Amino acid sequence: MTKCKKPTPYDPKLIAAQCNPVTLRLGCAAGCWKGENFDMCGKPPVAIRRWTRDDGYDDCELLPEEGVYGPACKLHANHDVVPLSEVLKAVADAGCWKRDPSLIPPLPGILPYDPMRIFALCDPTLLRLGCTTGVSRDGDYESCGKPVVAIRRWMRSDGPDCEDMPSPGWYGPVCKTHANHDVVPLAVILDVMTGGRR
Known part of the structure; x- marks a missing residue:
């Protein structure tokens, strides 16, 4: 029987960093095909998501084991989305509430x-x-x-x-x-x- 890995708790500092207006203006961080190129999606984010190693558009070897955080559009907010209450709490704790x-x-x-x-x-x-x-x-x-x-x-x-x-x-x-x-x-x-x- 395989052991299920317990999900790690969300990191408030990483969430708050992804709520930076500059980061959000870059759009959804999901990797997708644009013509013949694999690039960042870039659509307006509706949530913050924790990505797994094979989700990124960049060199996956550079992503940490536990995953990275990034903004996601409604199309790419398909799993491990940070609850909105966690996002707002992270923003509050960052001192801009x-x-x-x-x-x-x-x-x-x-x-x-x-x-x-x-x-x-x-x-x-x-x-x-x-x-x-x-x-x-x-x-x-x-x-x-x-x-x-x-x-x-x-x-x-x-x-x-x-x-x-x-x-x-x-x-x-x-x-x-x-x-x-x-x-x-x-x-x-x-x-x-x-x-x-x-």
Whole structure:
């Protein structure tokens, strides 16, 4: 019988380093084919992921055994994504947390996302409730509840009770399985949570 290796805990310093605006502007760190070249994906990141040795686009021999951290777009956030609560805690511990709604400036370039709704959804109490996607269990709809890795904007047809949803869509925390479209980019979340002062 093979022994399962226990996953190592997430490293707050490495997470905080990947939340640097310069790093996020470089885009998703996944390796992918672009024509005949294998290069970095570069799409807007929606999460921080811990990569394994064979995930990188660079020389894999240079990656440490335990894996490296990097931003991932919604397409490449397919496993070992750091929960959003861990990301926000790492940013807070790094000393740039501004959890005061009055400090949120109008943030140019992030529309159509709503900064106040994003801010409200990043409350640790709400994040601990888990993914808000409606899933069918024994014929009844209830929330998914898996660990949250991103904030998504839902459409009217996405939830279990469509009648109660506002027309332009509503926001909710989601797990990696349900972060399949219209996920708020991580840079937008961090701008809102730090008051644009990183």
